[in-house]
Amino acid sequence: MMLGSLKQYVEEKHVGGSLRERLEALGVDEQEALCAILALSPSANTLQELLRLSVEIAARDGVSLHSVLSSEELLAILEREGVNRKEKQKLLRALLEETRFPEMKKIRDSLSAHQAQLRKECGLRLSLPEDLEGDSVSLEISARSPKDLEQLAARIKQLAKHPSTKAVFDILGGHSS
Amino acid sequence: MTYDGRDRSAFWPEKLLVREESLADPLAKRLMSKLEGHAEISILSEKGDPLAADTAGDSSDAERFTKGKRTLLLQRHSGSWLKACPGTSGHVCCNLWIVNPGEGCPFDCTYCYLQSYLKRNPTLKLYTNIQEMLSEIETRASAEPNRMFRVGTGELIDSLVWDDLSEQTLELVPFFARIPNVLLELKSKDDYVENLLTLRNEHLGKTVVSWSVNAKSVTEKDERSTASLEQRIAAAEKVVEAGYRVGFHFDPLVHFEGWEDEYRDTVQSIFSRIPAERVAWVSISTLRYRSDLQDMMLARFPESKIPFGEQFLAKDRKIRYVQPLRFRMLHFVRDELMAIRKELPVYMCMESSSAWRQITGGAPVAGSELSEVFSRKGKLPIIEEGHHL
Ligand code: SF4
Numbered sequence: 217m218m219l220g221s222l223k224q225y226v227e228e229k230h231v232g233g234s235l236r237e238r239l240e241a242l243g244v245d246e247q248e249a250l251c252a253i254l255a256l257s258p259s260a261n262t263l264q265e266l267l268r269l270s271v272e273i274a275a276r277d278g279v280s281l282h283s284v285l286s287s288e289e290l291l292a293i294l295e296r297e298g299v300n301r302k303e304k305q306k307l308l309r310a311l312l313e314e315t316r317f318p319e320m321k322k323i324r325d326s327l328s329a330h331q332a333q334l335r336k337e338c339g340l341r342l343s344l345p346e347d348l349e350g351d352s353v354s355l356e357i358s359a360r361s362p363k364d365l366e367q368l369a370a371r372i373k374q375l376a377k378h379p380s381t382k383a384v385f386d387i388l389g390g391h392s393s
Numbered sequence: 394m395t396y397d398g399r400d401r402s403a404f405w406p407e408k409l410l411v412r413e414e415s416l417a418d419p420l421a422k423r424l425m426s427k428l429e430g431h432a433e434i435s436i437l438s439e440k441g442d443p444l445a446a447d448t449a450g451d452s453s454d455a456e457r458f459t460k461g462k463r464t465l466l467l468q469r470h471s472g473s474w475l476k477a478c479p480g481t482s483g484h485v486c487c488n489l490w491i492v493n494p495g496e497g498c499p500f501d502c503t504y505c506y507l508q509s510y511l512k513r514n515p516t517l518k519l520y521t522n523i524q525e526m527l528s529e530i531e532t533r534a535s536a537e538p539n540r541m542f543r544v545g546t547g548e549l550i551d552s553l554v555w556d557d558l559s560e561q562t563l564e565l566v567p568f569f570a571r572i573p574n575v576l577l578e579l580k581s582k583d584d585y586v587e588n589l590l591t592l593r594n595e596h597l598g599k600t601v602v603s604w605s606v607n608a609k610s611v612t613e614k615d616e617r618s619t620a621s622l623e624q625r626i627a628a629a630e631k632v633v634e635a636g637y638r639v640g641f642h643f644d645p646l647v648h649f650e651g652w653e654d655e656y657r658d659t660v661q662s663i664f665s666r667i668p669a670e671r672v673a674w675v676s677i678s679t680l681r682y683r684s685d686l687q688d689m690m691l692a693r694f695p696e697s698k699i700p701f702g703e704q705f706l707a708k709d710r711k712i713r714y715v716q717p718l719r720f721r722m723l724h725f726v727r728d729e730l731m732a733i734r735k736e737l738p739v740y741m742c743m744e745s746s747s748a749w750r751q752i753t754g755g756a757p758v759a760g761s762e763l764s765e766v767f768s769r770k771g772k773l774p775i776i777e778e779g780h781h782l
Pocket residue numbers: 497498499500501502504505506507549550551582619
């Protein structure tokens with residue numbers, strides 16, 4: 217049996233297929249916990265993704281789906297003031313992804329920190345390969361004059377020697393975490 | 394030789410189906426006689442896989458696949474046998490040739506790709522006309538006498554799992570010993586090597602017996618019905634004693650809490666008993682699979698943690714670990730192996746040239762310890778004392 221607000225969501229968003237089956241299979245306490253998320257009016261795709269991540273976390277950790285959906289961190293996001301519904305959905309997704317893929321999160325955080333360092337100290341933005349797959353990084357530079365180029369060349373030289381650049385290559389190559 | 398290991402009848406088929414065309418083939422006769430009283434034996438005249446999606450009613454892929462694990466169909470294979478390993482574009486290929494003496498496996502590993510590859514035709518199969526397979530290999534090898542053919546039988550089937558019933562290795566091993574430019578690789582998670590042991594004077598170093606190995610906890614939890622790591626190593630020890638070289642495939646490396654310690658232990662357990670110089674090659678590769686396998690794993694192994702690891706769906710629709718993590722795992726296991734013996738031929742399976750650059754410093758080069766694996770010319774295998782080609 218579906219709770220009223222879940223039923224309403226399913227009808228309003230014309231939810232069908234596997235998501236509908238999944239929602240219908242939820243226990244009452246799981247539906248109750250989910251209703252707090254439904255209040256953010258996520259799209260069916262977003263809800264499916266949030267639910268998938270939650271189900272996987274519950275299965276991995278051997279806990280109930282209800283306990284994942286009503287974790288303190290998750291409720292804190294739902295109750296946060298001054299943040300709109302879209303932003304809250306993004307935060308929820310980030311939280312669940314981080315919980316589901318802690319190692320990947322550590323890698324991405326570490327890479328972002330080094331990229332930020334390079335931006336700050338060398339003024340250049342180092343781009344990583346898509347999906348972090350491959351061993352080359354790229355730099356986009358633009359110059360308005362030969363003088364600009366000379367200055368950029370000096371900054372690139374500085375970037376090449378910067379420990380964060382080595383750290384980025386080391387992480388991508390699996391030499392460090 | 395008598396086998397004093399596991400109760401093999403636990404994974405023997407409950408149903409043996411034999412196609413009419415195979416009835417007179419020696420392999421079919423042997424299996425029918427050995428399975429009499431154990432399996433329900435029937436003759437099959439209809440074509441197709443009896444558990445195929447369109448013939449087996451409305452049961453799910455997962456249910457049919459599980460049922461298929463206990464049904465063995467004996468039939469003749471039509472079409473060509475010998476194929477170059479399909480590899481993957483953009484990946485460094487190890488030049489393995491593949492023949493399939495059958496397909497499907499009664500063992501049940503959570504991550505087994507056959508669950509998606511064979512989900513539409515899940516009945517286990519053994520081909521009864523393997524004489525034709527051997528003739529095709531001989532014709533191909535003699536047409537290119539300067540090329541070395543490393544031929545594996547363990548792509549769609551475990552090379553040893555049926556050997557107590559089929560005795561196929563008694564034909565395969567002497568055949569490969571007779572043809573100068575072929576080398577047989579048997580690949581298994583089983584420990585049944587009794588037939589191989591009777592061939593100690595006949596294999597002439599032309600058969601490498603290899604085992605897929607893993608961390609102990611992966612083997613215990615996610616490789617149902619297979620021999621334990623300890624049993625596989627014991628079997629490897631026996632064939633080494635009978636003069637064979639052996640191979641090990643760390644496949645798939647799985648990421649979990651404590652993976653480093655467990656993979657280190659596996660390396661140590663192997664090499665505390667197997668002399669490194671008797672190892673023809675070791676491969677390493679990390680967990681990766683097509684996205685549809687995820688659903689099969691979830692349906693068939695609800696208690697397994699493997700589907701909930703750090704692997705993610707990449708843009709190419711393959712599920713794998715993010716590169717920095719994947720490379721870290723490959724580095725780690727390779728370093729552990731190289732610490733045992735610097736010259737150990739360790740290669741990476743299904744990895745890009747970028748992985749080779751990062752992890753080994755470059756793609757394999759001619760004349761290196763990996764020549765036998767990667768060179769098309771190859772070098773002839775090391776022949777044991779007293780064995781002659
Ligand atoms: S032993 Fe190999 S073929 Fe058999 S189930 Fe396991 S992975 Fe699949």
